[in-house]
Amino acid sequence: MTMPAxxxxxxxxxxxxxxxxPLPPVPVTTADELADAAAAAEAASRGRWSVDGRLRAxxxxxxxxxxxxxxxxxxxxxVIETGKTVTEAxxxxxxxxxxxxYNAGLARHLSGQAGTLPDGTVAHIVREPVGVTTFIVPWNWxxxxxxxDLAPALAAGVTALVKPAPQTTxxxxxxxxxxxxxxxxxxxxxxxxxxxxxxxxxxxxxRVRAVAFTxxxxxxxxxxHAAGNGMKRTLxxxxxxxxxxxxxxxxxxxxxxxxxRGTVVTAGxxxxxxxxxxxxxxxxxxxxxxxxAGLDGVRVGHPGRPDTQMxxxxxxxxxxxxxxxxxxxxxxxxxxGGQPAHVDGVAGALVRPAVxxxxxxxxxxxxEELFAPVLTVEPFDDEADAARRANATPYGLTASVWxxxxxxxxxxxxxxxxxxxxxxxxxxxxxxxxxxxxxxSGIGRTRGVVGVEQFTEVKHIHVTxxxxxx
Numbered sequence: 001m002t003m004p005a006x007x008x009x010x011x012x013x014x015x016x017x018x019x020x021x022p023l024p025p026v027p028v029t030t031a032d033e034l035a036d037a038a039a040a041a042e043a044a045s046r047g048r049w050s051v052d053g054r055l056r057a058x059x060x061x062x063x064x065x066x067x068x069x070x071x072x073x074x075x076x077x078x079v080i081e082t083g084k085t086v087t088e089a090x091x092x093x094x095x096x097x098x099x100x101x102y103n104a105g106l107a108r109h110l111s112g113q114a115g116t117l118p119d120g121t122v123a124h125i126v127r128e129p130v131g132v133t134t135f136i137v138p139w140n141w142x143x144x145x146x147x148x149d150l151a152p153a154l155a156a157g158v159t160a161l162v163k164p165a166p167q168t169t170x171x172x173x174x175x176x177x178x179x180x181x182x183x184x185x186x187x188x189x190x191x192x193x194x195x196x197x198x199x200x201x202x203x204x205x206x207r208v209r210a211v212a213f214t215x216x217x218x219x220x221x222x223x224x225h226a227a228g229n230g231m232k233r234t235l236x237x238x239x240x241x242x243x244x245x246x247x248x249x250x251x252x253x254x255x256x257x258x259x260x261r262g263t264v265v266t267a268g269x270x271x272x273x274x275x276x277x278x279x280x281x282x283x284x285x286x287x288x289x290x291x292x293a294g295l296d297g298v299r300v301g302h303p304g305r306p307d308t309q310m311x312x313x314x315x316x317x318x319x320x321x322x323x324x325x326x327x328x329x330x331x332x333x334x335x336x337g338g339q340p341a342h343v344d345g346v347a348g349a350l351v352r353p354a355v356x357x358x359x360x361x362x363x364x365x366x367x368e369e370l371f372a373p374v375l376t377v378e379p380f381d382d383e384a385d386a387a388r389r390a391n392a393t394p395y396g397l398t399a400s401v402w403x404x405x406x407x408x409x410x411x412x413x414x415x416x417x418x419x420x421x422x423x424x425x426x427x428x429x430x431x432x433x434x435x436x437x438x439x440x441s442g443i444g445r446t447r448g449v450v451g452v453e454q455f456t457e458v459k460h461i462h463v464t465x466x467x468x469x470x
Contacts, residue, residue: 011028014166018302018345041190050158057108062182064096071093084267093143123463124463127458127459129156131208132158133210134192134205134208135161138215143171148435152447152451153454204230209232210232213234214271217441223236235446237446238437239271240397241366241397242275242400243277243278243390244277244278246402247405248280250402250404251404258427259291259294273373284377284379300341301346311346322374323338328364329356329365334358336355353373355374356375357377399422401423418441
């Protein structure tokens with residue numbers, strides 16, 4: 001097997017996770033190129049783009065049409081760069097189209113307020129684009145996690161520096177190229193290529209006024225600290241421990257189907273993955289056994305096959321990390337699955353999903369984001385115990401409650417600390433509804449109207465008409 005040459009400092013070297021073959025290297029953005037891009041973006045932020053909502057709406061709509069026309073190409077690129085299944089890749093591109101279409105409508109509906117004050121003067125509250133924004137995007141959902149944040153930002157009139165993960169530089173470059181071909185001015189969105197050093201420079205640059213980052217909690221904390229030095233606006237979506245709360249009256253067929261899908265989507269390498277299932281004690285054994293059987297039946301294989309449900313992990317190093325986690329976990333808890341899988345045509349790291357039971361609340365497998373297809377199943381005694389256990393981790397990104405009792409669903413949904421709580425569903429995501437985390441899972445919200453407002457500054461303009469002076 002041919003292995004890629006060691007990377008150098010002047011290029012990023014993406015690798016196909018399925019074949020482990022190198023993809024074309026891409027030059028890293030130099031300090032001078034970054035400075036030029038930031039200056040051009042700042043100049044563009046003072047031009048027509050910031051004030052012409054009709055232009056922004058037209059461009060976003062045309063961009064959505066371009067993605068539809070190139071869906072197969074883009075989905076294929078996602079499979080090659082991320083190892084995700086072809087089915088999931090198509091879903092990702094279609095979600096991008098939906099986000100662009102929705103935000104195209106919002107681009108023409110930015111509004112403020114006006115009102116007469118007691119002394120007869122008039123207060124105008126207006127929203128203005130926040131300015132140049134750096135977008136740092138992870139490799140696992142590189143198209144959607146970019147467009148999810150970038151589309152509302154562009155609708156608000158900002159300009160952008162876009163830094164993808166090194167693994168997914170090619171698909172990101174193609175996305176932006178289609179945007180530029182659709183009328184997006186070149187200086188409004190710039191691709192910035194590189195690793196953590198380039199990312200830090202793109203955050204710290206003095207022309208940058210805001211940062212949108214999706215990734216690990218540790219890196220998010222570093223970005224928050226760096227952005228704070230320049231008083232920059234931050235939008236951070238960070239780690240998660242997606243948790244199901246399964247009550248005694250839940251539809252178990254739906255629970256098992258949703259939990260299995262939520263565990264293996266992107267091979268578990270997603271901040272919204274289902275990682276914990278809390279089950280009412282009378283149902284614990286049944287749900288545990290059904291989840292184990294469901295995950296045993298997952299078709300692990302080549303991501304390009306339409307019947308594959310889970311492809312390889314992003315790298316052999318990721319697989320080694322998962323193996324070490326499971327080996328340590330097995331010394332204290334019961335682990336089922338998690339062994340390597342071998343499929344013709346896949347040189348990359350395939351692993352079986354794993355179920356961990358007999359766990360304690362303080363176990364690392366419960367408390368830490370694993371970024372792997374590993375699911376814990378834990379019993380609870382009553383609603384208070386369920387909420388206590390659901391809230392016992394540092395994270396608060398997503399959760400779901402499963403019950404036919406609307407009162408119980410509402411009580412638990414209000415008590416569980418998560419930015420999104422689904423009732424009798426999971427991973428239902430729409431551009432209309434805000435997304436973000438509590439606690440160590442992030443700051444701010446993207447999507448929906450609030451997603452556009454996130455990228456604006458509120459300005460108060462106070463008007464005193466000469467005849468109304470007190």
